[in-house]
Amino acid sequence: MIDKLTLYLQFPFVQYALIVGVLIALCSSLLGVTLVLKRFSFIGDGLSHVAFGAMSIAAVLELSNNMLIVLPVTVLSAVLLLRTGKNAKIKGDAMIAMISVGALAFGYLLMNIFSTSSNLTGDVCSTLFGSTSILTLTQAEVWVCIALSVAVVVIFVLFYNRIFAVTFDEDFARAAGTRVDLYNLLIAVVIAVIIVLAMNLVGSLLISALVIFPALSAMRIFKSFRSVTVFSACASVLCALTGLLVSILAGTPVGSTIVAADVVFFGLCWMIGKVKGGVRV
Amino acid sequence: MALITVKDLSLGYEKTVVASGINFTVKEGDYFCIVGENGSGKTTLMKTLLGLKAPISGQIIRGDVLERNEIGYLPQQTEVQKDFPASVKEIVLSGCQGRCGRRPFYSKAEKALAAQQMERMGITPLASRCYSELSGGQQQRVLLARALCATRKVLLLDEPVSGLDPEATEHMYELIKQLNDEGVTIIMISHDITSVKKYASRIMILGGDAA
Numbered sequence: 461m462i463d464k465l466t467l468y469l470q471f472p473f474v475q476y477a478l479i480v481g482v483l484i485a486l487c488s489s490l491l492g493v494t495l496v497l498k499r500f501s502f503i504g505d506g507l508s509h510v511a512f513g514a515m516s517i518a519a520v521l522e523l524s525n526n527m528l529i530v531l532p533v534t535v536l537s538a539v540l541l542l543r544t545g546k547n548a549k550i551k552g553d554a555m556i557a558m559i560s561v562g563a564l565a566f567g568y569l570l571m572n573i574f575s576t577s578s579n580l581t582g583d584v585c586s587t588l589f590g591s592t593s594i595l596t597l598t599q600a601e602v603w604v605c606i607a608l609s610v611a612v613v614v615i616f617v618l619f620y621n622r623i624f625a626v627t628f629d630e631d632f633a634r635a636a637g638t639r640v641d642l643y644n645l646l647i648a649v650v651i652a653v654i655i656v657l658a659m660n661l662v663g664s665l666l667i668s669a670l671v672i673f674p675a676l677s678a679m680r681i682f683k684s685f686r687s688v689t690v691f692s693a694c695a696s697v698l699c700a701l702t703g704l705l706v707s708i709l710a711g712t713p714v715g716s717t718i719v720a721a722d723v724v725f726f727g728l729c730w731m732i733g734k735v736k737g738g739v740r741v
Numbered sequence: 742m743a744l745i746t747v748k749d750l751s752l753g754y755e756k757t758v759v760a761s762g763i764n765f766t767v768k769e770g771d772y773f774c775i776v777g778e779n780g781s782g783k784t785t786l787m788k789t790l791l792g793l794k795a796p797i798s799g800q801i802i803r804g805d806v807l808e809r810n811e812i813g814y815l816p817q818q819t820e821v822q823k824d825f826p827a828s829v830k831e832i833v834l835s836g837c838q839g840r841c842g843r844r845p846f847y848s849k850a851e852k853a854l855a856a857q858q859m860e861r862m863g864i865t866p867l868a869s870r871c872y873s874e875l876s877g878g879q880q881q882r883v884l885l886a887r888a889l890c891a892t893r894k895v896l897l898l899d900e901p902v903s904g905l906d907p908e909a910t911e912h913m914y915e916l917i918k919q920l921n922d923e924g925v926t927i928i929m930i931s932h933d934i935t936s937v938k939k940y941a942s943r944i945m946i947l948g949g950d951a952a
Contacts, residue, residue, distance in 0.1 A: 497826075498821065620845075621834075621838065621847065624827070624835060625835040625838045627825075628827060628835060629822065629835075631788070631816050631819075632814050632836075632887070632888075633838060634793050635792070636839035636891050638839070678826075683828065683871035684828035684830075685825075685828070685831050686831065
């Protein structure tokens with residue numbers, strides 16, 4: 461098995477997949493804590509469906525670089541979703557559900573009507589479940605991913621204290637002069653970037669798992685914001701690595717294997733939390 | 742010296758006026774209480790005073806000594822906070838946010854200030870405990886310490902004793918009184934007029950006149 465692994469690791473596409481997988485897992489888990497605590501667990505799901513819709517538009521238009529359309533559309537939707545806030549006519553969760561299924565339906569509809577591909581079902585399946593895209597990354601895509609991930613981590617570290625304040629108590633932060641709306645906007649933009657990146661890894665249906673599972677696992681055991689954040693980042697990277705290696709060796713689909721690893725890990729943390737008596741949601 | 746002067750203020754949501762014709766002045770060292778029934782606009786008044794909400798009409802004049810971010814605010818607990826994984830220390834320190842300006846991290850002086858306020862509220866032994874595991878009274882003291890990190894002059898307290906048992910309530914009132922004696926101006930809203938009569942220097946009934 462080790463021989464097989466070392467053999468595979470010599471292929472550039474496997475190396476790319478590992479690099480990108482680890483980076484995306486890291487980024488998604490960082491903001492996951494904030495999203496779970498702000499009761500926005502489903503935003504990842506909603507946005508990823510929007511990204512799917514945007515991607516099918518790009519496919520129909522036969523754009524060579526679909527990032528050009530997917531990224532702006534997703535960022536815009538993220539801003540709209542997080543801005544609606546508490547007093548909107550349609551509440552946050554209903555809004556997310558509406559946009560999410562709407563985008564999913566239109567995306568598939570467009571792909572079906574204007575399809576240029578001979579293997580439509582395969583295309584849709586790989587966008588939804590990311591089945592092979594992680595193993596077909598080009599070097600340029602890997603660099604884009606590295607650059608965006610570094611940007612996400614730097615932004616998160618620089619604004620860590622403000623993100624905490626805004627997540628814990630918006631009113632207090634606003635009263636203390638923190639520009640809450642600006643940071644909410646920042647969170648929205650960053651989460652949209654992460655989701656567009658993560659589509660390559662797990663596909664648009666499973667992204668929520670990458671965002672929420674590590675955070676929820678960490679919250680079973682740890683009790684301070686810092687330890688939860690650090691642990692969820694580590695857990696996410698560990699699960700992504702495990703999932704990637706298992707899928708390479710056993711030939712299972714990458715995205716679902718990683719998510720399965722996250723689920724198993726959550727189970728472990730839940731049991732540890734039960735024994736230790738950690739924070740419960 | 743007048744810290745905050747409110748002139749003919751009307752407040753509410755969008756076009757619905759909740760309360761109108763509000764006039765009062767808060768002076769340095771006051772223990773000022775705003776009492777009213779549920780729905781009389783107490784919390785809205787608090788948010789308007791903090792600048793979180795624009796008034797429908799009227800004026801709020803801040804004294805020269807008072808900057809926007811120099812009011813310490815003790816909000817009511819939110820749903821989010823009930824299971825929030827945060828240590829007491831992290832929460833108290835977040836009160837220093839307004840002092841940071843463009844600096845991304847807290848300075849040594851701010852950490853010292855947070856430690857000092859925790860000591861003042863008697864919660865130093867709880868520093869690394871999880872906020873959501875504390876009792877109601879302890880949680881309020883944590884939020885009070887956080888508010889004290891944001892201000893030296895004025896505290897705005899929104900129903901500080903709601904949900905506390907009688908003993909913790911009494912303790913909370915004593916603590917607020919003690920802060921007032923140390924020179925902190927207190928503005929408190931409450932629906933319990935019998936208790937506040939004992940401590941407040943001035944009481945205003947919302948929907949009525951300043952007493």
